[in-house]
Amino acid sequence: MNLPIGELSRRTGVKVPTIRFYEQIGLLSAPPRTEGNQRRYGKPEVERLNFIRHSRELGFEVEDIRELLEMAASPQASCHQADSIARNHLTEIDRRIASLSALRGELTRMVEECGHGRICDCRIIEVLADHGECVTEHAH
Amino acid sequence: MNLPIGELSRRTGVKVPTIRFYEQIGLLSAPPRTEGNQRRYGKPEVERLNFIRHSRELGFEVEDIRELLEMAASPQASCHQADSIARNHLTEIDRRIASLSALRGELTRMVEECGHGRICDCRIIEVLADHGECVTEHAH
DNA sequence: CTAGGACCTCTAGCCACTAGAGGATCAAGG
DNA sequence: CCTTGATCCTCTAGTGGCTAGAGGTCCTAG
Structure with missing residues (x-):
């Protein structure tokens, strides 16, 4: 050794x-x-x-x-501290899982709804723009 | 504006x-x-x-x-590219969700099994040490 | 004894920000 | 009009958690 x-x-x-x-x-x-x-x-x-x-x-x-x-x-020493570190971490993990799952849903929908047409019909951009309109029309 | x-x-x-x-x-x-x-x-x-x-x-x-x-x-332009970015990302997301879920399980078990006693009995430390012994005994 | 792989230190780079210094500008109240 | 203080500006440097590379030394098998 x-x-x-x-x-x-x-x-x-x-x-x-x-x-x-x-x-x-x-x-x-x-x-x-x-x-x-x-x-x-x-x-x-x-x-x-x-x-x-x-x-x-x-x-x-x-x-x-x-x-x-x-x-x-x-x-x-007592392990309360270790416990609380782990618990905090767990909360954070749950938060991440939740947001990743939401993301998964959106991405899946996006991919499914992508009609392989023009960007203006492509939900990928729309979803990520976080509102109903086509983001490419943002100029008016 | x-x-x-x-x-x-x-x-x-x-x-x-x-x-x-x-x-x-x-x-x-x-x-x-x-x-x-x-x-x-x-x-x-x-x-x-x-x-x-x-x-x-x-x-x-x-x-x-x-x-x-x-x-x-x-x-x-066609949205094939956006589609493929999203698809790649989806794969990655699934990977992340899977590994976070595994982690979640492990952390939960860790926290639940923590006897709130002394470090030498604390599963959190044990699990992280990734072997059966109490990690605090590594010095001898 | 030599070759080449493993080791050493040191610096700089990566990503996506964040913090802080030191100063200029803006808008509201007097 | 003038002051005040909030917001803005640029610039540099720091963060976390490594990773890469340069340029050199050491170790060990043949």
Whole structure:
């Protein structure tokens, strides 16, 4: 377990420059180096980085992850905070899903109603203009 | 209808600096100015900006919007292109909805299973660590 | 011992804004 | 007419979360 950065990258699915970036912003702490100044990582880093990757995949922002990592570092603490971070995130996700679903509906309708004729009959433009008229007639 | 930029902002929900930014990147064309060099907008700009805002909310990228606007500007053209932009986008939306729904499930489970106790028992941290152990034990 | 892959640092770029400095203009009230 | 203060102007720099590239060093297998 004396992994160079490329191996850490392979094991976690996080790209090499991203790992260095995480170190730079303090999400990962600076690992020991070889005599030749190359980073060497151990199991804790693999786990921490997996935690980070998974959190990012779930859409948590770096600041959230920072907090979650701090919490994880103090196991005797209460997890109310983690809970509230996750709950807030969930609300946000619900909001996004709702608006994407609305979008889906509109896009589907748009595509279906597109008669492959002229733009003025094309609902794509109309729908996105957010009103009943053809947007190309906006000059009068 | 000789709206200063703040009024355009109020009517479209797009922030003032963002309107100027859109002008800068050529998404909005430069409007006439007063003698004192202030921008004055008319109804076409309100509509165009609404179109842009709505498109952005629907997740279209600026380049997509640029294309759609160009199409809207030439109503004699076929809307095949708009159709294909929308279709591509639809695929992407479906992908996003699917992944957000999966995420939603995971987050919900996380939040529900959080025992509101100590971090070491907290499912949120555990799930994010992506393995069975308590992440706080990574150091030993 | 050498070749070439992996590593290093540093800077700059990406998207779509957002913030702030430092100053000019506009419209309403006195 | 003049002041006041809200709005406007331009310009530069910062945001988040990376990604790309230059130019150089190190490590390891043959």
